[in-house]
Amino acid sequence: xxxxxxxxxxxxxxxxxxxxxxxxxxxxxxxxxxxxxxxxxxxxxxxxxxxxxxxxxxxxxxxxxxxxxxxxxxxxxxxxxxxxxxxxxxxxxxxxxxxxxxxxxxxxxxxxxxxxxxxxxxxxxxxxxxxxxxxxxxxxxxxxxxxxxxxxxxxxxxxxxxx
Numbered sequence: 001x002x003x004x005x006x007x008x009x010x011x012x013x014x015x016x017x018x019x020x021x022x023x024x025x026x027x028x029x030x031x032x033x034x035x036x037x038x039x040x041x042x043x044x045x046x047x048x049x050x051x052x053x054x055x056x057x058x059x060x061x062x063x064x065x066x067x068x069x070x071x072x073x074x075x076x077x078x079x080x081x082x083x084x085x086x087x088x089x090x091x092x093x094x095x096x097x098x099x100x101x102x103x104x105x106x107x108x109x110x111x112x113x114x115x116x117x118x119x120x121x122x123x124x125x126x127x128x129x130x131x132x133x134x135x136x137x138x139x140x141x142x143x144x145x146x147x148x149x150x151x152x153x154x155x156x157x158x159x160x161x162x163x
């Protein structure tokens with residue numbers, strides 16, 4: 001558990017980088033043989049790429065680093081439960097283990113809405129550990145969206161006065 005918390009803190013640092021860039025604060029790291037081989041944070045806005053989720057960015061970096069599209073034996077640490085696209089990518093990359101922080105009740109495809117990585121009809125399954133540093137991961141997301149809502153309220157309040 002101590003090792004999981006260490007790597008989740010690395011993912012949280014990546015999520016904070018996303019937040020600084022105005023992206024939804026989700027961060028991910030991929031670990032193989034106790035070495036970080038991929039780091040990603042949400043970048044769909046900045047890259048103008050709807051697939052640039054933290055997990056996908058980390059998977060791409062890790063695959064490039066090891067020179068193989070299969071990340072067999074690796075663990076993905078991500079601050080928020082992956083969506084369906086990212087869950088499918090875990091299967092395709094043959095990631096052995098997923099550790100995530102907080103659940104995503106709207107789009108989570110690991111345990112919340114769908115259970116993709118444990119589907120017996122697929123040719124690979126992923127071991128899952130959830131809830132690692134959940135409160136910190138959840139608070140980061142909640143604060144981000146609270147600030148977005150407050151900014152929108154301020155913008156709406158200023159707009160009529162500017163006309």
